[in-house]
Each structure stands twice: as structure tokens, then as C-alpha cells.
Amino acid sequence: MTVAPALLTLEDVDVVYGAAITAVRGVRLHVGQGEIVTLLGANGAGKTSTLRAVSNLLHAKLGRMSRGRITFDGRSTAGLPTSRLVSSGLVQVLEGRHCFRALTIEENLITGAIGRRASKAETATDLELVYALFPRLRTKRAVLAGLTSGGEQQMAAIGRALMARPRLLILDEPSMGLAPIVVAEIFLALTALNRDQGLSILLAEQNATVALKAAHRGVVLENGRVTLTGIASELSARDDIRAAYLGLNKPPSSESSRSKSIEVVA
Amino acid sequence: MSSAILERQANSQGLPGLKSFRGPFLVLLVFAVVIPQVHSDYLFDAILTPFLAISLAALGLNLLTGYAGQVSLGSAAFMAVGAFAGYNFLLRIPGLPLLAGLAFAGLTAAVIGIVFGLPSLRLRGFYLAVSTLATQFFVQWALTNISWFSNDDTSGVISPPPLHLGGFALDSPVRRYLLCLGVVAVLTFLAMRLVSGQTGRALIAVRDSELGARVLGVKVLRTKLFIFAVSSFYIGVAGALWSFAYLRTIEPDGFDLDRSFQILFVIIIGGLASIRGAFLGAAFIVVLPLLLSRAGAILLGPGFDSGLVDLVQKIFLGALIILFLRLEPAGLSALVGRLRIRRNAT
Numbered sequence: 259m260t261v262a263p264a265l266l267t268l269e270d271v272d273v274v275y276g277a278a279i280t281a282v283r284g285v286r287l288h289v290g291q292g293e294i295v296t297l298l299g300a301n302g303a304g305k306t307s308t309l310r311a312v313s314n315l316l317h318a319k320l321g322r323m324s325r326g327r328i329t330f331d332g333r334s335t336a337g338l339p340t341s342r343l344v345s346s347g348l349v350q351v352l353e354g355r356h357c358f359r360a361l362t363i364e365e366n367l368i369t370g371a372i373g374r375r376a377s378k379a380e381t382a383t384d385l386e387l388v389y390a391l392f393p394r395l396r397t398k399r400a401v402l403a404g405l406t407s408g409g410e411q412q413m414a415a416i417g418r419a420l421m422a423r424p425r426l427l428i429l430d431e432p433s434m435g436l437a438p439i440v441v442a443e444i445f446l447a448l449t450a451l452n453r454d455q456g457l458s459i460l461l462a463e464q465n466a467t468v469a470l471k472a473a474h475r476g477v478v479l480e481n482g483r484v485t486l487t488g489i490a491s492e493l494s495a496r497d498d499i500r501a502a503y504l505g506l507n508k509p510p511s512s513e514s515s516r517s518k519s520i521e522v523v524a
Numbered sequence: 525m526s527s528a529i530l531e532r533q534a535n536s537q538g539l540p541g542l543k544s545f546r547g548p549f550l551v552l553l554v555f556a557v558v559i560p561q562v563h564s565d566y567l568f569d570a571i572l573t574p575f576l577a578i579s580l581a582a583l584g585l586n587l588l589t590g591y592a593g594q595v596s597l598g599s600a601a602f603m604a605v606g607a608f609a610g611y612n613f614l615l616r617i618p619g620l621p622l623l624a625g626l627a628f629a630g631l632t633a634a635v636i637g638i639v640f641g642l643p644s645l646r647l648r649g650f651y652l653a654v655s656t657l658a659t660q661f662f663v664q665w666a667l668t669n670i671s672w673f674s675n676d677d678t679s680g681v682i683s684p685p686p687l688h689l690g691g692f693a694l695d696s697p698v699r700r701y702l703l704c705l706g707v708v709a710v711l712t713f714l715a716m717r718l719v720s721g722q723t724g725r726a727l728i729a730v731r732d733s734e735l736g737a738r739v740l741g742v743k744v745l746r747t748k749l750f751i752f753a754v755s756s757f758y759i760g761v762a763g764a765l766w767s768f769a770y771l772r773t774i775e776p777d778g779f780d781l782d783r784s785f786q787i788l789f790v791i792i793i794g795g796l797a798s799i800r801g802a803f804l805g806a807a808f809i810v811v812l813p814l815l816l817s818r819a820g821a822i823l824l825g826p827g828f829d830s831g832l833v834d835l836v837q838k839i840f841l842g843a844l845i846i847l848f849l850r851l852e853p854a855g856l857s858a859l860v861g862r863l864r865i866r867r868n869a870t
């Protein structure tokens with residue numbers, strides 16, 4: 259792949275919560291135009307914190323970016339409210355979905371068009387696109403989101419973000435708590451969006467198997483620091499990645515490192 | 525079958541299309557044309573006028589608490605602001621039309637609402653409720669102690685100016701009732717429009733997940749302050765109607781914390797995030813005690829200790845509320861919605 263102009267860049271980003279807890283240290287990464295990049299890491303590695311920094315959501319969690327620089331489309335995002343980032347095409351699907359449970363699936367999708375001030379006609383076209391991508395949502399369109407399954411809620415959350423017509427879609431652990439078959443369905447949709455429409459995607463995941471299969475490149479976070487970056491296929495071939503994140507091919511010497519990662523989880 | 529129920533439920537919960545204005549319009553016709561034929565001052569003065577004023581206040585609170593999830597215990601304060609602002613505008617601007625006075629009453633309450641809504645940008649749930657208590661106590665204190673608000677009247681009880689609507693004197697119970705009905709109908713229609721559009725969805729989004737709303741580009745702070753303003757406007761106008769059309773005196777005492785709780789009970793019993801819930805709840809809370817005291821008087825006979833009757837009535841009402849909410853936590857509105865589905869299904 260030739261070097262695409264970067265859509266998103268993070269340079270030496272530190273994230274702190276309160277005054278004391280440093281969750282992310284010196285993170286550098288970039289997402290090129292048309293690329294899928296996955297951010298891998300165990301529980302507490304700092305994936306969510308990094309993505310919050312990108313969407314300027316940290317202050318809602320009493321955190322802040324204490325160092326570094328983030329640019330989207332060549333422009334610094336410092337000080338821009340989330341709503342501005344959304345209207346310029348940087349849209350995030352939060353960890354845990356955050357569906358509006360008292361709204362129907364369709365109303366949830368329509369809220370995605372709020373930030374864009376879309377016309378009725380545009381909203382209707384975009385709805386059709388989302389339903390084409392996730393046919394299941396069409397059958398549940400009039401059901402309250404709070405009464406749908408986790409997979410349907412995740413699809414609704416992604417569909418809702420697509421209604422904002424993103425140029426960069428950020429997803430925080432979309433596979434969390436979902437059955438493998440649903441995860442496969444969701445990742446199929448994401449890769450289709452990337453392939454057919456050139457949508458750039460930044461994807462935080464613990465499920466490295468699916469994430470590395472879908473992504474072009476991967477970035478591995480450990481304790482808030484980037485420890486590895488590389489082409490997805492090369493990363494998934496590496497023994498340490500396989501041992502730590504894919505649960506495969508456990509070499510005898512990695513026994514201790516595996517149990518260490520389990521320790522982080524607990 | 526169950527999915528059909530869910531669909532209906534979704535419709536009734538949320539966002540009505542134009543068709544759904546038909547039912548409310550028929551109800552309005554009955555209240556505007558049929559009921560005024562009844563010749564009973566008691567019906568208008570003691571039941572329907574306070575019912576409308578409380579309904580409007582509850583509607584205002586439901587926009588804030590039911591739709592946008594911002595808990596407030598300051599409703600009575602905003603009613604008081606509306607009542608006193610309306611009084612002062614009509615008093616100090618000679619020739620100001622009554623409707624303009626009511627609008628100014630609402631606008632004043634809206635401004636105060638924005639100021640006291642500022643804590644909501646940081647506080648949620650119980651903490652926000654406690655901060656709205658400050659509104660309640662501060663406003664009552666200011667209105668009691670700053671005599672300018674009551675035109676330096678030392679009695680503390682002041683009368684509103686005579687009510688005119690374009691040369692038409694509103695001097696009978698029916699006419700005052702019709703004034704309330706007109707104002708409430710217009711504001712209800714506007715509220716239905718508001719909640720059925722993108723704004724309504726944004727409000728519910730902020731309530732269900734503030735972060736989820738923010739991440740979609742909803743301007744959460746602006747949305748919150750906006751709904752504080754709108755809600756306070758409604759409650760302010762309700763306070764003005766309560767004082768001008770129902771009590772026909774203006775005093776801070778009636779707008780105490782009990783009143784705030786009353787409005788909160790109305791929306792909880794009627795149904796949160798429901799326009800008709802405000803009316804159903806108000807009917808329950810305003811009309812039922814009247815019926816109970818009638819029943820009490822008949823059962824116990826005259827000459828019985830009225831304090832005791834009052835107490836028994838309160839206990840009875842409280843028990844009824846608990847029992848009802850146990851059976852129907854989503855309020856009267858959900859009950860009515862379900863009855864309708866059953867009727868349509870058969």
C-alpha cells in the first residue's frame with residue numbers, strides 16, 4: 259500500500275484523569291485515508307482513554323490530554339467541541355453502545371443525523387443505507403432500543419454513527435459481549451464500508467483475531483504505551499501477539515506472560 | 525403479537541405524527557364547547573381552573589424531568605416567579621394586554637430557569653434536585669422579603685388587576701376557565717410539536733445517555749439550558765394562571781415546597797415523558813382529593829373534625845399512590861395506552 263495522507267494523527271499523547279492517574283503515555287499513531295487501523299490492548303491498556311482524547315470527550319470524565327497533539331484532516335483538534343468534530347466527519351461509537359433505550363431503533367438512527375442538521379430526504383436515504391447494511395435493524399425499526407439484543411444495539415449504535423456521514427469512524431470494542439456470529443456480521447459490514455466507500459476506521463479491540471483480520475495495520479497498547487505497531491497480517495503472525503491476544507500457539511516460555519495478561523484482566 | 529405491542533408502545537412513548545393530534549383535538553373540543561354549557565361555578569372555579577393550571581405546570585416539569593431527565597424540586601418557585609412577574613408587568617406597564625403579561629411572566633421565569641439551570645451542566649440526579657431546592661428557598665425568600673415585588677403592600681396578599689381580553693372582561697368563572705383552556709391548549713400544542721421533532725429526540729438522547737448524545741454532535745449544554753428555559757416558561761405561565769384565574773390573590777405562601785412536590789407527583793403518577801400524562805396526573809392529584817373530602821363529609825357527617833378528615837384523606841391518597849405505582853410504574857399514561865391497544869386489538 260502506498261503511503262496515504264494521514265486523516266488522523268496522534269503525536270505523543272498523554273491522558274491524565276484527575277491530577278494523578280496517567281492512563282496514556284506518549285501515544286503516537288495515525289490513520290491513513292481509506293485505512294482500517296486497530297488499537298489492541300488488554301483491559302485498562304488505555305484504548306478508551308486514547309479514543310476519548312481523539313473525540314475530545316475527556317473532560318466529561320474529569321480527564322484531560324496533558325501533552326501531545328491530535329490532528330484530523332491536517333487540522334489540530336485542540337479545543338474543538340465534540341459536535342464540531344462530528345460535523346467535520348470524525349464520529350465515534352462508544353464502548354458499551356449507549357443506545358437511547360426509550361427511543362425506537364429507527365429513532366436512535368435518526369438521532370445520528372442531529373449533528374449534521376440533515377434534511378428529511380437525506381435522513382431517509384441514509385436510513386435505507388443503514389438498513390441495507392444491517393437488515394436486522396429494519397425488522398426491529400419500531401422496537402424500543404432498550405428491548406433489543408446486545409448485537410442489535412451495537413448495530414444500531416454503528417448505524418447511528420453512520421447517519422452522521424463520517425469520514426473517520428471510530429469504534430470502541432464493538433465486539434464486547436457479543437456472540438461470535440454477530441461479531442462476524444458486524445465486522446463484515448465494517449470491512450464492506452471500508453472497501454466499497456473508502457471509509458477510514460479506527461477500531462479499539464481486545465478481540466485481536468477478528469480485529470487483525472479486518473484491519474490493515476495494528477497498534478498494540480500496554481499500560482498506556484504503544485509497544486508494537488505494524489501491518490495487521492504480520493502482527494497476527496508474531497508469536498508474542500498470538501500468545502498474548504490470540505490465545506493460540508502458546509510457546510512454553512510464554513506461560514508466565516500469559517498469566518500476567520490474565521492478571522491485568524482480573 | 526408481542527412485537528405489535530412493542531410497536532404501539534413505541535408510538536405512544538414518543539413521537540406522534542400529525543394524526544396523533546386528532547385525539548387531543550377532540551378532547552379540546554369537549555372542554556371548549558360542551559363543558560362550558562354546564563352551569564356550575566363550583567365546577568369551573570374549584571375544579572377545572574386549578575386542574576388546568578396544575579396540568580400546565582406539570583407539562584412544563586415533564587419536559588424538563590420526563591423528557592430531558594433533569595430532576596427539579598423548584599417548580600413552585602417558577603410558578604411564583606411567573607405569578608409575581610405577571611402581576612408586576614401588568615401593574616407597571618399600563619395598558620399591557622393580559623396575554624402579553626402572561627408571556628412576560630413566562631419569559632421572566634425562563635430567564636430565572638436558565639440561571640438556576642446552570643448547575644445542571646455539572647450536577648445530576650439527586651445532586652441536581654438538591655440544587656433546585658436552593659431555587660425554591662431563594663425565590664420564596666426574595667418574594668417575601670423584598671417588598672417591591674408585592675408593590676410595597678404590607679398585607680402580603682395582593683390582588684391581580686381585573687382581567688380583560690381585548691375589551692372582554694374575564695369576570696366569571698367560565699370565562700376565566702376559558703382563558704386558561706386557551707392558553708393551555710396553545711402551549712400543549714407547541715409542546716407536542718417540540719417533543720415530536722428532532723429536539724424531542726435530542727432531549728431523550730441526553731436523558732438516556734448524555735455521553736451517547738454528545739458523541740453524536742448533540743450540544744448537550746445548550747440542550748439542557750434550552751429545556752430549562754422552556755420548562756420554566758411553561759411553569760411560570762402556569763403560576764400566573766393559578767394566581768390570576770384561580771386564587772385571584774398573589775402570595776408567595778402557596779408556592780412552597782409542597783407545591784413543588786405536588787407537581788412532581790403529578791408527572792410521576794401521570795407518566796414521565798408523556799404529554800397526556802401531565803393532564804391525567806393532574807386530574808388524579810387535583811380532583812381526587814376533592815372527591816375524597818366530599819366522600820368524607822358524607823360518610824362522617826357534618827360537624828366532624830375537619831383536621832382529622834384532612835389527615836385521613838392524605839393517608840388514603842398516599843396509600844392509593846403507592847398501590848397504583850406498584851401496579852403501574854409507568855403511570856396513568858401507560859395505562860391509557862394499554863387500554864387503547866386492547867380496544868384496537870378486539
Ligand SMILES: Nc1ncnc2c1ncn2[C@@H]1O[C@H](COP(=O)(O)OP(=O)(O)OP(=O)(O)O)[C@@H](O)[C@H]1O
Nearest residue numbers: 275279281299300301302303304305306307308319
Ligand atoms: N474516568 C476515569 N477516571 C479515572 N481513571 C480512569 C478513568 N477511565 C479510565 N481510567 C483509568 O485509565 C486506565 C486506562 O483505562 P481505559 O478505559 O482507557 O482502558 P481500556 O484499554 O479501554 O480498557 P478496557 O478494555 O477495559 O475498556 C485504567 O487504568 C483506568 O483505571
Ligand SMILES: [Mg+2]
Nearest residue numbers: 305306307353
Ligand atoms: Mg475501553
